[in-house]
Amino acid sequence: MKTKEKEFLELIEQHKGIIHKISRMYMDTKDDQDDLAQEIILQLWKSYDNFRQQSSFSTWMYRVALNTALVFFKKDQRKPITTDAVPELPAEEASNTKELQLAHFYQAVQKLERLEKALIFYHLENYSHREIGENLGITEGNARTKLNRAKTKLKELIKQQGYGF
Amino acid sequence: MAFDDLQSLWNSDKSDDSIAIPANLEKLKSASLPVDNVRKQLKKEFFVQLVAMIVIGFVPSMLTFNAYLVFPFYLMYFIFLLIGGYFFAKLYLFYKNISNTALTSKDNLFAVYYDIKLSIELYKAFTYCLLPFMVVFMGMIIANDKNISPNAMLNHSATITRTQVLTILGLLLLTILLLATMTELYVNAIYGKSAKQIKKLLEEFKEA
Known part of the structure; x- marks a missing residue:
């Protein structure tokens, strides 16, 4: 295996939590x-x-991973997941409270x-409004307003699942 | 559950063992990215068109063209190939161009959107450019089939009525319009969906 490929795979191994979380949020x-x-x-x-060490690997990875998730459409339906259908929780995930809460969060x-x-x-990755705006390509104010709306919506959705705030 | 709880819950999510890191990156293939899908589809179609273009070159020998039609046919065919070649080169360059996904999300979406639109327009332009040639080729095939000589054609044109000219022109126009409409409908049905999905996504980025 080439050095570059090996180095890349090691970095991915270290940061695979980012990929896991994004995949679970989007699919x-x-x-x-x-x-x-x-x-x-x-x-x-x-x-x-294109990664020129100008930023940390994780910062660069956030961008590329999220940009990919944003335009990734399911193979069969090729549509965003915004339906009312909520999948059932896997039994093993429901085995402890933390996992159950996480499953409810991801469902919402x-x-x-x-x-x-x-x-x-x-x-949730502790980015400031300014940083969120910079990464998404929107203004800080827009990021703040949209984030507040998204948080309110998420709270409501979790509440509807019986996990009130 | 409070939002702060959610934060600690998020931080505690360590269930990343499910992520399978591939042993060989060369084996990875793109699955569902709109630009990749559009490009793949276009690539397939251009191959079909390439085969069709080559087959057209054998039409005079397949239909045993009259000698006077062979030179004009191949002259037209040469220009036809030049235009086709230009579009194939464009498509190849476009296909090789890897988009920079490290842009801001909004810029990346704009890039994806315009890449898809550009593919669609390239495909349409290619089809429209070849349309007149197809009409001329058809005309030559018909002329060959009817065994019309240049002299006969000149004689015919001398006696042809205005209504006949208008009918021929009308039919020609109708054929072109029909083909153009079919191209538009086909392209929008096959490729337009991805562009619409991205455009809808871009709407979400607008100032709140």
Whole structure:
């Protein structure tokens, strides 16, 4: 294996949590999450030459991964997941409270619009409004307003699932 | 559950073992990105068109063209190939151009949107450019079939009525319009969906 490829795969291994979280936020079934994860890795690899160490690997990875997720459409339906259908929780996930809460969170997130998911993702990764705006290409004010709306919507969705705030 | 709880919940999500890191990156293939799909589809169609263009070159020998039609046919065919070649070169360059996904999300979406639109327009332009040639080729095939000589054609034109000229022109126009409409409908049905999906997504980025 070439050095560059080896170095890339090591970095991916270190930061695979980002890919996992984004895939889970953007796709509802395991198969689709796997497809998206593979697509993200492919896009990261294809644009790896553009990564010039100007930012940290994770910052660059956030952008490429989210940009890929934003335009990734399911193979069969090729439409954003904004339907009312919520998949059932896998039994093993429901086995402990934390996993159950996480599953409820990801279920609720499925009903958000694609940009709202990106906003929530950056927010949970502790990005400031300015940084969110910079990464998404919108103004800081716009990022703040849209994020607040997305948070309110997410709270409502979780509440509807019986997990009130 | 409070939002702060959500934050700690998020931080505690370590279930990333499910991510399968491929052993060989060369084996990875793009699955569902709109630009990749449009490009793949276009590539397939251009191959079909390339085969069709080559087959057209054998028409005079297949239909045993009259000698006087062979030179004009191949002259037209040469120009036809030049135009076709220009579009194939454009498509190849476009296909090789890898978009920079590290742009801001909004810029990236604009880039994807215009890449798709550009593919669509390239395909349409290619079809429209070849349309007149197809009409001329058809005319030559008909002339060959009717065994009309240049002299006979001149004699015919001398006696042809205005109504006949208008009918021929009308039919020609109708054929071109029909083909153009079919191209538009086909292109929008096959490729337009991706452009619409991205455009809808871009709407979300507008100032709140």
